[in-house]
Amino acid sequence: MTKSYTEQTMMSSEPQDSATWTDECQRSQDEQDMEKNNGALESMHGALEDDDEDGLNRLDEDDDEEEEEEEEEEGDDQKPKRRGPKKKKMTKARMQRFKMRRHKANARERNRMHGLNDALESLRKVVPCYSKTQKLSKIETLRLAKNYIWALSEILRSGKSPDVISFVQALCRGLSQPTTNLVAGCLQLNPRTFLPEQTQEIPSHMQPASASFAAHPYSYQTPGLPSPPYGTMDSSHVFHVKPHSYGSALEPFFETALPLLSARHDMVSSCH
């Protein structure tokens, strides 16, 4: 899995400076002690994932005698008084507990993200163009999945199977150029056959007149996306399509629901 990567980053990444944390602790001697303890905390990390409570319990006991010092009586009149709840003084034990909580929260967050990524990976597998070597990005996977769902539901709704070009057009709405190429490659279709000739806000292929599908009701709007490729269908891009066999997810679809691929070779040959 990503274990090795995780471990690498765990080892390499220092605890990031957060304003509150560093303000509170200001690199005190305690923190230096804590940094010495980082090794122990790191090794504890594995145990934490197994729901290790021992460390915490021990720390709680350690902290008992210091727990009650709420204080922080800013006797200093020079500084403006701070609003809000008074901050507890960061004792060594409290800091240790804080770090323990953080490590546990980090571990949970990692697990959560891994679960999310697993789900995304399984989504990749049921969406057209699954490839272990050329993985779709997360965002592209979601967009393609949305288009795929829409295209399939449109087929169900209309009761008609669209032509391949229209289907690919529907799949590629709002996708980046590389992903569009990938989808086309999966279908062994030349992207030029379904991409508009000129760049437009609303590509011509998305207009109902040019496609068997009605206009996409939930088409992706690409509102101010940071990177140019998103949502653009500029046919001036160079297409580097490496045709390969259909994705595993697509095969059953075309074999059962869309028996129109027999005409695919005709179309492809007519494109060249």
Added chain:
DNA sequence: TAGGCCATCTGGTCCT
């Protein structure tokens, strides 16, 4: 080298 993508850390918020 810039930009895209990703994993991780972190603090905040909400919920149980």
Added chain:
DNA sequence: AGGACCAGATGGCCTA
């Protein structure tokens, strides 16, 4: 109180 979820920040890796 603790966990889940979220979004921002950060740094690493990869590619055009």
